[in-house]
Amino acid sequence: MTVSAKTAAPRLGRRERYDPKVVTAAFILIAPTIIGLLVLNIYPFFDTIRRSLYKTQGLGPEVYVGLKNFEKLFTDDMIGHATINTLLYMVLTVPVGVLLSLIFASLLNSKIRGRDIYRGIYFLPMVVAPAAVAMVWRWIYNAENGILNIALGALGIRGPSWLADPNTALIACAIIGIWSAVGYDLVLILAGLQSISKSYYEAAEIDGASGIQTFFHITIPMVSPTLFFVILMRAMSSLKQFDTIYLLINTRNPAYKNATVLMTLFYREAFEKFNKGYGSAIVLYTFVIIAIFTAIQFISEKKLVHYD
Amino acid sequence: MTTIAQPAAKKKINYRSRGKLIIHIILIIGSFVMIFPFVWMILTSFKSNGESLLIPPTFLPKEWLVENYTEVTRTLPFGALYINTLLLMLLRIICALVFSSMAGFAFAKLRFPFKRFFFFLVLTQMMLPNQIFIIPQYQMLASMNQLNSIFALLFPGLVSAFGTFFLRQFYMSLPNVLSEAAVLDGCNTFQIFFKIMLPLTKTAMMALAVFTAVFAYSDMMWPLIVNNNINMMTLSAGISSMQGQYTTRYPILMAGSTLAMIPMLVLYLIFQRQFIEGIALTGTKG
Numbered sequence: 001m002t003v004s005a006k007t008a009a010p011r012l013g014r015r016e017r018y019d020p021k022v023v024t025a026a027f028i029l030i031a032p033t034i035i036g037l038l039v040l041n042i043y044p045f046f047d048t049i050r051r052s053l054y055k056t057q058g059l060g061p062e063v064y065v066g067l068k069n070f071e072k073l074f075t076d077d078m079i080g081h082a083t084i085n086t087l088l089y090m091v092l093t094v095p096v097g098v099l100l101s102l103i104f105a106s107l108l109n110s111k112i113r114g115r116d117i118y119r120g121i122y123f124l125p126m127v128v129a130p131a132a133v134a135m136v137w138r139w140i141y142n143a144e145n146g147i148l149n150i151a152l153g154a155l156g157i158r159g160p161s162w163l164a165d166p167n168t169a170l171i172a173c174a175i176i177g178i179w180s181a182v183g184y185d186l187v188l189i190l191a192g193l194q195s196i197s198k199s200y201y202e203a204a205e206i207d208g209a210s211g212i213q214t215f216f217h218i219t220i221p222m223v224s225p226t227l228f229f230v231i232l233m234r235a236m237s238s239l240k241q242f243d244t245i246y247l248l249i250n251t252r253n254p255a256y257k258n259a260t261v262l263m264t265l266f267y268r269e270a271f272e273k274f275n276k277g278y279g280s281a282i283v284l285y286t287f288v289i290i291a292i293f294t295a296i297q298f299i300s301e302k303k304l305v306h307y308d
Numbered sequence: 309m310t311t312i313a314q315p316a317a318k319k320k321i322n323y324r325s326r327g328k329l330i331i332h333i334i335l336i337i338g339s340f341v342m343i344f345p346f347v348w349m350i351l352t353s354f355k356s357n358g359e360s361l362l363i364p365p366t367f368l369p370k371e372w373l374v375e376n377y378t379e380v381t382r383t384l385p386f387g388a389l390y391i392n393t394l395l396l397m398l399l400r401i402i403c404a405l406v407f408s409s410m411a412g413f414a415f416a417k418l419r420f421p422f423k424r425f426f427f428f429l430v431l432t433q434m435m436l437p438n439q440i441f442i443i444p445q446y447q448m449l450a451s452m453n454q455l456n457s458i459f460a461l462l463f464p465g466l467v468s469a470f471g472t473f474f475l476r477q478f479y480m481s482l483p484n485v486l487s488e489a490a491v492l493d494g495c496n497t498f499q500i501f502f503k504i505m506l507p508l509t510k511t512a513m514m515a516l517a518v519f520t521a522v523f524a525y526s527d528m529m530w531p532l533i534v535n536n537n538i539n540m541m542t543l544s545a546g547i548s549s550m551q552g553q554y555t556t557r558y559p560i561l562m563a564g565s566t567l568a569m570i571p572m573l574v575l576y577l578i579f580q581r582q583f584i585e586g587i588a589l590t591g592t593k594g
Contacts (some may be wrong), residue, residue: 021497023418023421025414033408040445040466049331109334110328111489121342127573132349136511139352139558145361148313150365188587226591242439243529263529283443287437287440
């Protein structure tokens with residue numbers, strides 16, 4: 001009999017000796033993942049940093065330019081617009097989206113008939129390709145023949161040219177973003193709600209707490225870890241928003257300046273203009289913004305989130 | 309509940325059922341908002357261009373035309389798009405399940421040097437936005453002459469940091485007693501992993517498979533970057549090229565969108581429980 005699992009090894013204090021057989025097995029098991037991460041992620045991360053210091057145009061040679069790409073970044077009007085739009089997109093989508101998900105999840109958490117059907121319907125946009133989602137919304141938002149403006153017209157309201165009007169383009173995109181994500185967030189929040197022990201509610205009922213009181217004093221604190229996770233994930237993905245905005249707001253759109261975001265600029269610089277150096281600078285800049293917001297959220301987590 | 313307060317029971321039921329009615333009304337309005345765009349997509353796809361522009365619009369098509377579908381399948385190779393998309397999802401699922409199970413088990417249950425450092429690499433990948441890797445990944449494929457291939461589609465998904473992290477959580481929750489007993493029976497580490505631990509993570513693997521499939525299917529940026537040959541594109545990237553061609557001919561665009569929606573929709577309708585429970589699991593454990 002060989003003693004090969006770590007559990008069978010005698011405890012030798014802090015600096016235990018490793019079982020060579022287990023170590024060999026472990027290295028074999030983690031090898032594909034670690035090699036993959038090194039090649040696909042760790043090396044590319046440093047390579048992106050290196051590239052941001054070079055100028056690359058198409059197939060031409062790379063030229064070292066120092067921090068020129070970053071100088072350009074801070075004087076580029078479009079980057080300024082895109083930064084504001086990206087942050088605005090986050091502000092427009094995350095609070096409303098998470099609030100709606102929380103409301104619908106709470107409604108579904110009551111003993112209600114057809115819960116699985118509702119949940120299935122709300123989740124639907126997640127399984128439809130974003131390109132198809134973008135196209136159907138472009139049709140709905142169409143200024144003259146779109147069903148939205150026709151419906152508004154029937155109510156006597158003259159709807160704007162949603163996606164081409166500088167005042168509404170980003171809002172219109174945010175609505176699509178919220179609509180697409182509600183079902184996903186709802187599923188996560190509902191799972192969080194269902195894991196709350198019934199005994200809390202029974203205790204509240206005995207104490208004569210009202211439904212609203214129960215919601216704010218039991219449900220919200222108990223589901224706050226899930227809510228925190230959903231908000232964090234949603235904030236990060238809204239800062240990285242690409243597909244619908246790329247498809248709906250092209251460079252000829254009169255609202256281009258008002259609705260383009262950092263990731264669409266990154267894509268256009270790196271893969272349409274083939275300026276990989278500048279593209280790398282944009283993506284690093286976006287990363288810094290994401291990191292700042294992640295840090296802010298983790299700091300506020302300590303104050304706001306309740307863990308058992 | 310109602311048995312406790314017998315005299316008030318009747319009133320309470322009334323109150324409750326009225327509350328439930330309001331909840332149902334809100335949920336139905338929500339459902340309408342969620343479904344309507346898809347219904348409108350499908351209905352428009354069967355209308356003629358002229359009919360789609362009528363004001364007031366018709367709800368059902370006057371005549372159910374299939375011309376839009378024949379037109380869009382003439383310009384876009386849907387067969388290839390379906391196959392590429394399915395292959396991409398399948399290969400990414402296999403890679404994620406195999407490699408993440410192996411690493412997840414090792415990180416959770418085995419003692420080996422530099423474990424913290426290696427796990428730090430996994431966490432680092434999860435913290436960095438994917439786009440930060442894209443330019444170098446593209447350059448690697450270009451230098452290997454692998455652009456416009458299924459391999460190119462799969463490339464960033466060869467390993468899954470999220471999958472590793474997620475499955476590690478699961479392996480950690482499995483009791484060590486299981487492997488202790490197996491060691492006494494003379495099992496080696498691989499046998500413990502494969503015969504005892506792995507079969508216990510079926511639900512977690514199912515969840516990871518769903519998660520991987522959903523995100524592989526909806527990813528648009530990467531396929532657009534590495535594959536510019538329409539025959540090597542995925543559905544999501546492929547139909548985005550329709551926009552340039554049929555700018556405002558909405559019935560044709562809607563026909564293409566409907567065709568792109570169908571395969572995943574069918575999978576979703578069959579495996580709805582697994583989809584939703586899987587996603588819920590990735591959220592609570594992830």
